[in-house]
Amino acid sequence: MIKKHHIFAKWRKQDVEYLKNFGINIRDNYDSFLIPENEIYFKIIDHFTSKSLFKKQPPEFSFIHSLSEFSKEELDKADRYILNNIGKPKGYPQPKNGYKEKSYSKLCSKCCTYNSQISLFRIKNEPKWGKNQVHFSLNWIFDETFIKKDFFQEVFAPLGLKSRDVLIHNTGKPAETVLQLVIPEAESDLQLDGSTYDTQKFCPVCGIKKYDQRNLDFMPPFRKDFDFMICKTKESFGETETHQANRKIIISKEFCNLLVKHEIIKYNTYDLLPVRSS
Numbered sequence: 001m002i003k004k005h006h007i008f009a010k011w012r013k014q015d016v017e018y019l020k021n022f023g024i025n026i027r028d029n030y031d032s033f034l035i036p037e038n039e040i041y042f043k044i045i046d047h048f049t050s051k052s053l054f055k056k057q058p059p060e061f062s063f064i065h066s067l068s069e070f071s072k073e074e075l076d077k078a079d080r081y082i083l084n085n086i087g088k089p090k091g092y093p094q095p096k097n098g099y100k101e102k103s104y105s106k107l108c109s110k111c112c113t114y115n116s117q118i119s120l121f122r123i124k125n126e127p128k129w130g131k132n133q134v135h136f137s138l139n140w141i142f143d144e145t146f147i148k149k150d151f152f153q154e155v156f157a158p159l160g161l162k163s164r165d166v167l168i169h170n171t172g173k174p175a176e177t178v179l180q181l182v183i184p185e186a187e188s189d190l191q192l193d194g195s196t197y198d199t200q201k202f203c204p205v206c207g208i209k210k211y212d213q214r215n216l217d218f219m220p221p222f223r224k225d226f227d228f229m230i231c232k233t234k235e236s237f238g239e240t241e242t243h244q245a246n247r248k249i250i251i252s253k254e255f256c257n258l259l260v261k262h263e264i265i266k267y268n269t270y271d272l273l274p275v276r277s278s
């Protein structure tokens with residue numbers, strides 16, 4: 001596994017000059033670069049984050065997006081994966097204002113963790129499908145995937161997978177070409193406490209702790225193993241202070257192979273994150 005960091009900021013002239021020393025060429029004003037986690041990375045971070053009076057303030061509007069890249073061998077060894085590719089986002093859940101309150105039970109007003117889905121999702125129009133496209137996601141919803149109906153019936157239904165209707169918002173009638181894949185909740189929690197993902201605080205309102213949503217490392221295994229094709233973690237991921245709380249979707253190797261075979265996902269480190277073997 002290689003850790004990489006994508007660093008974005010509004011760079012000043014002196015920052016551009018400083019980074020040139022490391023062979024990093026960026027423009028002043030808004031720009032970004034990708035760097036593996038190595039000595040140079042830590043040196044640069046130290047340079048820009050040091051609060052010392054003798055050092056200059058960091059550039060404004062800066063952020064770092066970290067990612068882990070896994071080798072083919074690491075993917076091969078795993079038998080469970082986090083599914084990162086739930087389809088390209090296509091439109092928004094309806095109504096844009098208030099869909100969360102209608103869709104979920106025990107929705108926390110502060111951190112947005114939820115217990116379960118209590119009503120059908122609604123979309124604006126019958127989806128327009130791209131050539132060979134069989135799945136998509138909705139903006140703002142990172143833990144559900146929507147499947148082309150004929151594909152679902154042909155490939156997923158025979159495996160025993162279940163679906164829900166998706167409603168067209170204005171008419172309240174089920175969409176004709178799409179179904180929501182039902183993703184059951186995991187039967188066990190993950191061994192997340194004390195792991196790299198354990199970066200958040202308990203929510204003062206609901207008392208639930210979310211975990212880091214970035215791909216920081218192998219995902220820790222379930223506390224107690226069980227059989228499944230696809231499931232959703234009991235835990236939510238997102239920052240304590242934000243309204244984002246999504247579950248991770250975990251798939252078995254067999255289901256992964258099926259998705260790859262049907263070209264729904266690619267067998268690579270962007271679409272899949274391996275779960276550490278227990």
Ligand SMILES: [Zn+2]
Pocket residue numbers: 108109110111112113203204205206207208
């Ligand atoms: Zn909460």
